[in-house]
Amino acid sequence: MKLWGGRFTKETNQLVYNFNASISFDQKFYKQDIRGSIAHVTMLAKQGILTAKEKEAITAGLVSIEQDIENGTLAIDSTSEDIHSFVEATLIDRIGDVGKKLHTGRSRNDQVALDMKLYTRDEIRETDDLLKKLLTTLLHLMEEHLDTYMPGFTHLQKAQPVTLAHHIGAYFEMFKRDRSRLSDILKRMNTCPLGAGALAGTTYPLDREYSASLLGFDGPTLNSMDSVSDRDYLIEFLSALSMIMMHLSRFCEEIILWNSNEYRFVELDDSYSTGSSIMPQKKNPDIAELIRGKVGRVYGALQSLLVTMKGLPLAYNKDMQEDKELSFDAMDTVKGCLALFEGMISTMRFNKAVMEASAKNGFTNATDAADYLVNHGVPFRDAHGIVGQLVLHCIEKNIALDDMTLEEFKAVSPVFEADIYDAISLKTCVEKRLTIGAPGKAAMEKVIAQYKEYLG
Ligand code: ARG
16 A cells, blocks of 8 residues: 555656665664554544544554564565554554544654664674673683683784783773763654654644653653654664674784684684585684674665665654664674674683683793882883893794893893793793783772673
8 A cells, every 4th residue: 555646646656666665674663653653643643633543443453563573474565665654554454444543743854763772782782782792702712711811912913911801801991982982872763753744743732741651761852853754773883783894803803813724822613614516624713704794785775774874854854764674784793793793602612721821922021020120119211221232133043032041141231130931931921910900810809890880
């Protein structure tokens, strides 16, 4: 059934109809559409615009439509223009003329604005749940690896030793910020556009506060033109999703490196890796690579909507129908990636011995050797130079700082004594870093206690 046509004398060209139609993708929010309609008729009845009986009939009809779509007895008709027309036509088909009253005091413009908001709100909550689950897994790993030493890198060069708990903690912070971004968006977007009509409100005495409260909003939107043309919240969500993907892809990149033959810091579980069709020895980190690769489409969705919305005059324009397909894809992609990433990391094995050995070679304790000299009165700049000479000496002899004899130390600076070995041991290097946010175990334990409280 067409929702319009009275003023037309010709049939729509088939190509035009297909080009215009959105049913193939907006059917994704049939639940939200029905939920919004039920709230709308409930409000209409409260205001005496519909009778209680009419409201009952319409609501029962809408509930039956939702149930039947759900249990597969009602197929969404792909020849309908959009999900709004499909639901309305099915309703009229089922309950007769009273169904035609559903759209009183409403336009598809405020309807679609509502549906998209409801859908986005649900998606934000689902994404947040997945983030929380991932954070819980990360926290467990942190607790398990407080003493797992590994090199920390800058410029992908070994820099100073850290622990695996500390490294994972960096990602904990990132995903925690992601959650807080989501909750900011939820707060800002939580106003209800229903009742804004096509663009200028309606002449019916609608109670917009009431519909807003029925749908869990903080209140109604305050400008009807903005209500039907606002997609800011969706752009914000796509931006938050892009950031989540950036964080996932950085972590994936590290896992790909760590899983390589050269590093061997980790081994992916067989259930989370794949083989090669030609090279029998291969066990590839495809999941991590795919997550890294899927960042492109999520950034793309953000960029696409920014461009679509740019320069649009008030109020509703059909361009805005383009807010859906790529956004839906981005939302599904991120949820999938979060779930898979969580599964991958919770089944992965960490080769503690290899990580520790790697932290030992590569002069990650050079800063600590310089700090030793500073603690014995040598100015830092001089200490830096002295340790530089030691490193050069070690490189020539292909040994680590710890392997040098005390005579060799003393030959470069007489300040060194036998306690230098303890001062530059891996354990000391890590455990002495006790300022909040540093990898030392006692410092990490304080942070972990805060994380536990945060996750509740
Ligand atoms: N399918 C449309 C969309 O997604 C629904 C709103 C239609 N409104 C209109 N004035 N044609 O934006």
